[in-house]
Amino acid sequence: MPTARTRVVRESDRAVYDRETVYRILDEGFLCHVGFSVDGQPFVIPTSYGRKDASLYIHGSAASRMLRQMKEGVAVCVTVTLLDGLVLARSVFNHSMNYRSVVILGTATLVEDPQEELTALRVLSEHILPGRWNDARQPNERELKATSVLRVPIEEFSAKVRTGPPIDDAEDYSFPTWAGVIPLDMLAGTPINDPQLDSARAIPKYVREYSRKR
Amino acid sequence: MPTARTRVVRESDRAVYDRETVYRILDEGFLCHVGFSVDGQPFVIPTSYGRKDASLYIHGSAASRMLRQMKEGVAVCVTVTLLDGLVLARSVFNHSMNYRSVVILGTATLVEDPQEELTALRVLSEHILPGRWNDARQPNERELKATSVLRVPIEEFSAKVRTGPPIDDAEDYSFPTWAGVIPLDMLAGTPINDPQLDSARAIPKYVREYSRKR
Numbered sequence: 001m002p003t004a005r006t007r008v009v010r011e012s013d014r015a016v017y018d019r020e021t022v023y024r025i026l027d028e029g030f031l032c033h034v035g036f037s038v039d040g041q042p043f044v045i046p047t048s049y050g051r052k053d054a055s056l057y058i059h060g061s062a063a064s065r066m067l068r069q070m071k072e073g074v075a076v077c078v079t080v081t082l083l084d085g086l087v088l089a090r091s092v093f094n095h096s097m098n099y100r101s102v103v104i105l106g107t108a109t110l111v112e113d114p115q116e117e118l119t120a121l122r123v124l125s126e127h128i129l130p131g132r133w134n135d136a137r138q139p140n141e142r143e144l145k146a147t148s149v150l151r152v153p154i155e156e157f158s159a160k161v162r163t164g165p166p167i168d169d170a171e172d173y174s175f176p177t178w179a180g181v182i183p184l185d186m187l188a189g190t191p192i193n194d195p196q197l198d199s200a201r202a203i204p205k206y207v208r209e210y211s212r213k214r
Numbered sequence: 215m216p217t218a219r220t221r222v223v224r225e226s227d228r229a230v231y232d233r234e235t236v237y238r239i240l241d242e243g244f245l246c247h248v249g250f251s252v253d254g255q256p257f258v259i260p261t262s263y264g265r266k267d268a269s270l271y272i273h274g275s276a277a278s279r280m281l282r283q284m285k286e287g288v289a290v291c292v293t294v295t296l297l298d299g300l301v302l303a304r305s306v307f308n309h310s311m312n313y314r315s316v317v318i319l320g321t322a323t324l325v326e327d328p329q330e331e332l333t334a335l336r337v338l339s340e341h342i343l344p345g346r347w348n349d350a351r352q353p354n355e356r357e358l359k360a361t362s363v364l365r366v367p368i369e370e371f372s373a374k375v376r377t378g379p380p381i382d383d384a385e386d387y388s389f390p391t392w393a394g395v396i397p398l399d400m401l402a403g404t405p406i407n408d409p410q411l412d413s414a415r416a417i418p419k420y421v422r423e424y425s426r427k428r
Binding site (some may be wrong): 005031033034035036037038040042043044045048058075076077079080081083086088089092093095097099100101103105115121125128129132133135136137138139143144147148165166172173174175176177178179180181182183184185186187188189190192193194195196197199201202204207210 | 217219245247248249250251252254256257258259260262289290291292293295297300302303305306307308309310311313315317319329335337338342343346347349350351352353357360361378379380386387389390391392393394395397398399400403404406407408409410411415416417418421425
C-alpha cells in the first residue's frame with residue numbers, strides 16, 4: 001500500500017504499487033538517481049545499484065559527499081527510470097513517453113559488518129553484470145576498507161508505468177499528422193577490448209550477450 | 215567556476231565545469247531527474263526537459279506534487295545522466311562506468327507570461343523531437359492553462375565525464391580475465407504506427423531518423 005508520501009498524485013492511472021512489478025523494474029535497471037539534502041539543498045546523484053530481496057545496495061568511496069551525508073542516516077529518495085519510447089500524439093498537449101519508474105523513500109544505512117559488505121558488493125556486481133564476479137580479481141582487505149556500501153530498504157515505494165499508443169482527444173484523430181511511438185532502448189554494442197588485453201583472450205559469453213532484458 | 219556546492223568531491227579528475235561541455239550533455243539528453251524536498255524528505259522525479267541558452271525548462275500538470283512545491287520557489291537539483299558503457303577491469307574494485315552527467319543547483323520559477331510559456335513549450339518539444347512542433351496540433355488556450363512550465367537557470371552547475379578503457383592496478387594486468395568496455399547506447403527502434411492511424415500516412419523523416427547524437 002502506498003503511504004501519503006508515495007501515493008502517485010499525477011496521472012494516478014499509471015500508478016503501480018505491487019512489489020513484483022517494482023522488483024521487475026529494479027532488476028532491469030542498474031542506474032539510479034539518489035536524492036538527499038544538505039543544509040536544505042537537494043542533491044541528485046547518479047549511481048549504480050543492486051537488489052537482493054527487499055534491500056537495495058549502493059556503493060562508492062567513503063569520500064563522496066553523498067556517502068558522508070548518508071552515514072549519518074539522512075533520508076533518501078532512490079529513483080529508477082527505464083525509458084521505453086516517445087509517444088507522438090496528434091496534439092502537442094497529448095505527447096508523452098512510455099516509461100517505467102520506481103521511487104523508493106527511506107533511510108540509507110551503512111553496511112558495517114565486513115561479511116555483509118562483501119555479500120552486498122557481490123549483489124551489486126551480479127546485478128549489473130551477472131557472471132562477472134567469479135571472473136574478476138575479488139576485493140582485498142584494503143579495497144574493502146576503502147569502499148562503503150549502503151542499504152536502502154525497499155519498504156516505502158511506488159512505481160509509474162505508461163505503455164501503448166498515444167491517446168488523443170476525439171476531435172484530433174482527423175488531424176493530418178503521423179502518430180505513434182518511437183521505441184527507445186538501452187542496447188549494448190560490440191565489446192571493446194582493453195588496449196592492454198592479451199589479444200588471444202576471448203570475450204566471455206556474459207559480455208558478448210549482455211542485455212538488460214529480464 | 216564551481217561553487218562549494220557544485221565542486222566535484224569524488225573522482226575530481228572527472229570533473230568538468232565549462233559551459234560548452236555541459237550544454238553538449240544537456241542537448242544530447244532529454245530526461246532529467248529533479249530533486250526537491252518536502253518536509254525534509256527528498257523526492258526525485260524523472261521528467262523531460264528542454265534547453266534554450268542558459269535556461270532549462272521542465273513542464274507538467276499544475277497538479278503534480280513537484281510543481282506545487284516548485285511554484286513556491288523551493289530549491290531544486292536537476293541531474294542529467296548519459297550512460298555510455300560498462301567498464302570491466304581485472305579487479306572488481308576497479309570496475310566502473312563510462313558516463314557523462316550534469317548536476318544543476320538552483321531555484322525553479324514558474325513561467326507566468328503566456329507568450330513565454332508557449333515559447334518554452336516549443337523549446338521543450340523541439341529539444342525532445344526536432345521538427346515535431348510544426349507537424350502537430352498546437353496547444354490551445356485551455357491546454358496552456360492546464361500546463362505549468364518551470365524555468366531553472368543554468369548558473370550553478372558541474373559535470374562529470376568518464377571515458378576510455380579500464381584502469382587497473384599495475385599488478386593486476388596479468389590477471390587472467392577479459393577486460394574492456396561494453397558500450398551502451400539509447401537507440402531508437404522502428405516507429406510503431408498508432409493503431410488508429412490512416413495507413414496511407416508516411417512516417418516523417420524526423421521520426422524515421424530519430425537519434426540523440428548531437
